[in-house]
Amino acid sequence: MESVHLMxxxxxxxxxxxxxxxxxxxxxxxxxxxxxxxxxxxxQNPVFNLIFHMIGxxxxxxxxxxxxxxxxxxxxxxxxxxSSLKTWIYRxxxxxxxxxxxxxxxxxxHEPFSVDDESLQARVPGVMLGxxxxxxxxxxxxxxxxxxxxxALESLARPYRTVVxxxxxxxLSYEEIAQVLGIAEGTVKSRLRRGREIxxxxxxxxxxx
Amino acid sequence: xxxxxxxxxxxxxxxxYVDGACDTRTVHSIRYHLSNCMPCNEELERYRSLQTExxxxxxxxxxxxxxxxxxxxxxxELHRNLAQRVMVRLENMFRPVLLPSVAGFLVALVCMGLVLxxxxxxxxNIPDVPLQxxxxxxxxxxxxxxxxxxxxxLVLVTYVNxxxxxxxxxxxxxxxxxxxxxHLDRMMYFSLFYPATSFGVPxxxxxxxxxxxxxxxx
Numbered sequence: 128m129e130s131v132h133l134m135x136x137x138x139x140x141x142x143x144x145x146x147x148x149x150x151x152x153x154x155x156x157x158x159x160x161x162x163x164x165x166x167x168x169x170x171q172n173p174v175f176n177l178i179f180h181m182i183g184x185x186x187x188x189x190x191x192x193x194x195x196x197x198x199x200x201x202x203x204x205x206x207x208x209x210s211s212l213k214t215w216i217y218r219x220x221x222x223x224x225x226x227x228x229x230x231x232x233x234x235x236x237h238e239p240f241s242v243d244d245e246s247l248q249a250r251v252p253g254v255m256l257g258x259x260x261x262x263x264x265x266x267x268x269x270x271x272x273x274x275x276x277x278x279a280l281e282s283l284a285r286p287y288r289t290v291v292x293x294x295x296x297x298x299l300s301y302e303e304i305a306q307v308l309g310i311a312e313g314t315v316k317s318r319l320r321r322g323r324e325i326x327x328x329x330x331x332x333x334x335x336x
Numbered sequence: 337x338x339x340x341x342x343x344x345x346x347x348x349x350x351x352x353y354v355d356g357a358c359d360t361r362t363v364h365s366i367r368y369h370l371s372n373c374m375p376c377n378e379e380l381e382r383y384r385s386l387q388t389e390x391x392x393x394x395x396x397x398x399x400x401x402x403x404x405x406x407x408x409x410x411x412x413e414l415h416r417n418l419a420q421r422v423m424v425r426l427e428n429m430f431r432p433v434l435l436p437s438v439a440g441f442l443v444a445l446v447c448m449g450l451v452l453x454x455x456x457x458x459x460x461n462i463p464d465v466p467l468q469x470x471x472x473x474x475x476x477x478x479x480x481x482x483x484x485x486x487x488x489x490l491v492l493v494t495y496v497n498x499x500x501x502x503x504x505x506x507x508x509x510x511x512x513x514x515x516x517x518x519h520l521d522r523m524m525y526f527s528l529f530y531p532a533t534s535f536g537v538p539x540x541x542x543x544x545x546x547x548x549x550x551x552x553x554x
Contacts, residue, residue: 163410171398171406179396189402196406200413276389294355295390301357320351327386 148212155203163200170213171196173297174220180292181224183281191227195220214306217299221289221307228285279329287322294319343369343376350383471533473543476500479526481547483519486511490547492520498538500529508544 154162174195179188198219206215280288293299293307294315305312346369352358353366370377398406415424473496490510495503502524532541 158414160411160414163414164407167403167406167410171403172395175398175402176396180393185396188396189398192398192402193406193409197409197413200410272389273393276393280390280393291390295387296393296395301355316352316357319355320348323351323383323386326390327382330386330389331382 149208152203152206152208152212156206166199167196170216174216177217177220177292177297178224180280180296181221181285181289182227187227188224191220191223195223198223210306211303214303217293217297217303217307218309221293225285225289275330275333279326279333282329283322283325287318287325290315290318291322291326343373343379346373346376347379350380353380354383354387469535473500473532473541474530475543475545476528476530479523481519481523483516485516485547485549487549490516492545492547494524494529494543494545495540496529496531496543497540498531500531500538502527502529503540510547 151162151165155166171192175188175192178191178195179185182188182191195216199216202219206212210218280291283291289308290304293304294301299307301312301315304315308315346366349358349362349366353363358366370380411424412421415421473494488510491508492505492510493508494505497503505520505524529543531538533539
């Protein structure tokens with residue numbers, strides 16, 4: 128495995144190939160700091176994104192992310208390689224996010240949004256004022272639509288929402304989702320079908336209102 | 337090919353269809369139905385646009401401060417025992433000052449070397465003056481000798497002038513023959529001597545030479 132040195136910068140590295148994964152796991156089990164730095168570089172952003180979409184709050188997602196990596200660190204010796212490392216990490220993340228939601232009580236987080244928000248460009252990828260010759264109205268319209276999609280997603284019941292996020296946002300296959308959640312592939316399909324149906328209705332209702 | 341009885345039935349497969357998770361038979365049936373049903377086409381398009389919109393939701397990135405916190409947390413967790421933590425603390429403490437301090441030490445060492453080098457007495461190339469009051473003449477180079485002494489040692493006294501030349505010699509002990517004297521004359525003529533000195537000034541003097549034939553085998 129190529130050793131990667133990170134200096135506290137959020138880098139998106141590519142996930143290791145399955146042949147390299149065994150070597151990475153061995154190094155992680157041996158307690159190599161470089162291996163953990165590499166793991167952080169690969170998984171911190173997707174895991175954070177997953178937790179954020181499950182919880183809906185950036186600050187709380189950051190706390191949960193820290194717990195997730197702490198659990199990974201402490202539990203890596205128990206990783207037996209039956210599933211992929213990615214699936215194992217996602218399973219911990221989903222479990223931690225669910226526990227957090229349970230402990231905080233179910234709540235809907237409606238993040239206030241404004242076009243003056245400094246994180247506008249992070250919210251609307253590919254739509255930047257000036258660069259893509261987008262009018263402010265078009266930018267606002269797209270941002271509003273994304274906010275609606277986000278609100279609809281957040282209002283989805285947890286079982287559906289988790290499956291939709293893992294499939295649509297994290298691009299996991301049915302098999303991977305089944306492994307992460309510990310359910311059958313058929314259940315994944317039915318939850319996804321139901322989740323999409325509800326989302327579609329919610330968005331149609333929002334468009335109509 | 338499957339035959340769908342209603343649009344509701346075919347729409348229940350749309351979720352799998354947009355993910356490419358339907359078998360070939362179902363895909364053919366859906367395509368056949370879609371070629372004749374406009375409302376189902378619109379419904380499928382809604383599924384696809386929902387997929388695009390979800391996929392385009394902004395991906396949250398870990399801030400640099402959170403990434404640093406994670407690194408610190410990992411490091412602390414990996415060095416949980418006291419000795420390791422102390423080592424890490426010391427390493428973190430000394431690492432920033434290590435390079436400047438080593439550089440400073442080397443510069444100080446070089447400067448000290450230069451300063452001490454100035455204080456040491458310099459060597460000069462003036463040849464030593466003999467401090468003895470009177471020194472005897474010495475051999476500078478002896479000409480090769482090739483004569484037979486009949487196995488007996490030969491001792492002779494040589495008189496060397498102030499220019500280092502042999503002025504005369506006499507045999508003190510050993511063989512004595514005209515042929516040997518001829519060889520000795522030639523040898524003395526081609527030999528070089530340092531003259532005797534008196535208070536550093538070259539002067540004439542005597543030198544006793546002893547010859548013994550030594551045979552080396554091999």
